[in-house]
Amino acid sequence: MEIEPRSMSAELIGTMTDADMAALQRAVELLEHPGFAARLTNMLGKPIELIGTALPASASRLITTATAKALELALRAALRTMRGRADAGSPRFHRALAAATGAAGGAFGLASLPVELPVSTIVMLRSIAEIARSEGEDLSHSEAALACIQVFALGGRPGSSDASESGYYAVRGMLAKSVTQAARFIAERGVVEEGSPILIRFITQVASRFGVVVTQKAAAQAVPVIGALGGAAVNYAFIEHFQDMARGHFIVRRLERVYGKNLVHREYERLARQD
Numbered sequence: 001m002e003i004e005p006r007s008m009s010a011e012l013i014g015t016m017t018d019a020d021m022a023a024l025q026r027a028v029e030l031l032e033h034p035g036f037a038a039r040l041t042n043m044l045g046k047p048i049e050l051i052g053t054a055l056p057a058s059a060s061r062l063i064t065t066a067t068a069k070a071l072e073l074a075l076r077a078a079l080r081t082m083r084g085r086a087d088a089g090s091p092r093f094h095r096a097l098a099a100a101t102g103a104a105g106g107a108f109g110l111a112s113l114p115v116e117l118p119v120s121t122i123v124m125l126r127s128i129a130e131i132a133r134s135e136g137e138d139l140s141h142s143e144a145a146l147a148c149i150q151v152f153a154l155g156g157r158p159g160s161s162d163a164s165e166s167g168y169y170a171v172r173g174m175l176a177k178s179v180t181q182a183a184r185f186i187a188e189r190g191v192v193e194e195g196s197p198i199l200i201r202f203i204t205q206v207a208s209r210f211g212v213v214v215t216q217k218a219a220a221q222a223v224p225v226i227g228a229l230g231g232a233a234v235n236y237a238f239i240e241h242f243q244d245m246a247r248g249h250f251i252v253r254r255l256e257r258v259y260g261k262n263l264v265h266r267e268y269e270r271l272a273r274q275d
Helices: 006-013 018-032 036-044 048-052 057-080 091-134 142-154 168-189 197-221 227-259 261-274
Strands: none
Touching: 018 227, 018 261, 036 197, 036 227, 057 091, 057 142, 057 197, 091 142, 091 197, 091 227, 142 168, 142 197, 142 227, 168 197, 168 227, 168 261, 197 227, 227 261
16 A cells, blocks of 8 residues: 655645744745835835825826836746746845846936836846745746746735735735636747737736835835935845745745645634734
8 A cells, every 4th residue: 555645644634744834934924024115114214105105196107107017028038938947046146136227226216117127027037936946836837937927916015904905815816817817828829929918917917016016116216315326225125025925925835735725725824813
């Protein structure tokens, strides 16, 4: 009689190993307490929300357009150039590269966002992909590549009267249908078709969350005293924030492959309530 794999026996008895439970606890801490706004507040010495109110009305349109374009380019990169490739860059290297692009944002202000944001987003995507691979993801599958893009939706917390709407699993639930449809569409067509309603819907949903953090970043870089040096620091914090989101996200997905989605979801919610 063959011995069942650990993943199957663990799911049957409804328990997780101590090491995997500790990993899940880490994921909860990362995903339920996004720290970008806090990092900026510490950097600038005042709440980032107050700084954001100083942005001109035209800035919101610029940010919306730049965010959607950056994600569109990132999606194409995820599906066309990441498959089967290993990027030798470390998380620290990617943060340094993002800092360099942020220096331009600090020097030239909001006007540089349409150029700087796509570059920063692609740099972040490379780092997210390496984190995904380190947690056992096969990026030759379109669903796994789309999971990398999902990370950009995890760091933004738009205001809501329902706190559960901001939870990690709530965001995944919001995106689930779009991810499934997009993965099926890509598998059938084999390419990313520009203007496809299915892919536009997915990008729009992610952009609505990603744009919250981009607005915070733009607000910080628009502060006159920040300048090029501060712009680099803001971008360093920007990529570090999404690296944290990626680590938490792909820890959860790895554990789901081992124990099943229901058990991991249940344990995640239990830990989140205790936190």
